[in-house]
Amino acid sequence: MTALELRELRKTYRPRGRPPVEAVRGIGLRLGSGELLGLLGPSGCGKSTTLRMIAGLEPVTGGDILVGGTSVTDRPARRRNIGVAFENYALYPPLTVAENLAFGLRARRGNDRDAVRRRVARIAERVGLTDVLDARPAGLSSGQKQRVSLARALIREPDVLLLDEPLSHLDAAQRDTTRRELKRIQRDLGHTTILVTHDQEEAMSLADRIAVMRDGVIQQAGTPYEIYDRPATTFVADFVGEPAINLLPGIAGADGHARLSAGVRVPLPVSVPAGRPVVVGIRPEDLALTGADGIPARVVAHEPLLESGIATLALAGVERRLVVLTGPGVRLAHDEQVRVAAGLVHVFDAETGDSLR
Structure with a gap:
């Protein structure tokens, strides 16, 4: 298990012929080893941009990202050992579930077929995919596709796990079931995790702590009870709670x-x-x-x-x-x-x- 720290992280986009856009404006966060942090906010607040910078999919304008106390800001994504489960699943349609899970491992040197097969079987059992390993994505339910996406992020045994709106495509019943499974898996495996979501119920039920984000700035960070019982701003008070305050x-x-x-x-x-x-x-x-x-x-x-x-x-x-x-x-x-x-x-x-x- 590994701690994650963001120090004054910034991202500025400079579109040609238009003024610069500050998507992330100097946020600082520290996650303890094995902690699950919910990054909560409305669309366009900068939470997915933050996740992409941590993963190495987006260059950083300023600040630093430390994993286990070591800066990874200048490392390419492939050298950060960070797992990402994307909102749109990003599965390979022609491949079976087992082949989807094994794809990244087989692309690396030093992984023989038997070792890959064992790791696929182990993670499939952990997330409840053993019965569908030979199926292709088109034949899976939304909940199963989400578990495949999660398993593919976990199979590399990452130092940090990033979840980008992992339940947004599920209906209400699937969302409740998958949320409970997700919490169990994260607790069992103990990965330091950031969950990006706009859904307050998702953040409140899953996260150890929540950081509420608006316009590229963290408005408040604390436990779900602290966020709800002692909101730091009217925005936090209004965004968290149903019916609204x-x-x-x-x-x-x-x-x-x-x-x-x-x-x-x-x-x-x-x-x-x-x-x-x-x-x-x-x-x-x-x-x-x-x-x-x-x-x-x-x-x-x-x-x-x-x-x-x-x-x-x-x-x-x-x-x-x-x-x-x-x-x-x-x-x-x-x-x-x-x-x-x-x-x-x-x-x-x-x-x-x-x-x-």
Whole structure:
């Protein structure tokens, strides 16, 4: 097992006749040996570019990449011993599963046929492909193709494993099954791994730590619980969580509350100078419908979802709607008057979006 470190890694594209584009802007990360890090962010944030630089498939503009404490930035991809499982599988259609797995090994010197055959059988058993070794990619399910792609990255016994949107082409049932298998395989083999994804559920369920990326910059890195419970910015708070967090603009008052409108105030968890514009963040599960106490609200919509429900409420004088997670037995009618109280409250600076807690 091997540690991976990124030091001020940068990538700038310079298209002819157009201004430079900074895809990755000086990110720094360190993965411990055997750790799985989820690199999470929207499309175009630079996460796949980062992965390609680590793999040696994209030249680095600046910074350094260290594997096991040794810089590999100037090494070609073939000399980095980094395994990559691509989003589009990248399998060879005319070859069987066994031949796909063996292809890279046979291209290297010093690997005899018996040794290759043994390694193919061993990795196929690990990832559940023993029964399809003689099949060709066209006859495989999406989940099986993904396991072949993963096995091909693992068979070279890499120092670092990179997974680029590994579950994006699977349906919901296959995604759940493959996600559990992927976590088991990574734990069993202990490879230091980066998982690139835009799917927060995928990152939260698989990763030891998550780095949330936006516009080529790491906004926050931490455990899934740290990212969810203590978001560093409004972007992180909004990107992680389903249903999405309620973000409501307001003004801090001298009484320790944020005024959202003339009649709506929310207590702040920290001391904020009076008059400072803030954004109050409250997750739907941290809101509760109450009896006599709480903030008056009107029901705009209610979606009963068996095990829970989602209520959309209007607050007097507040432009943005409030989303509340309700219990399984709750029934609400359109335009019904209710009261709602907040539990855990997050507060952010309205100008920078940074957490004030």
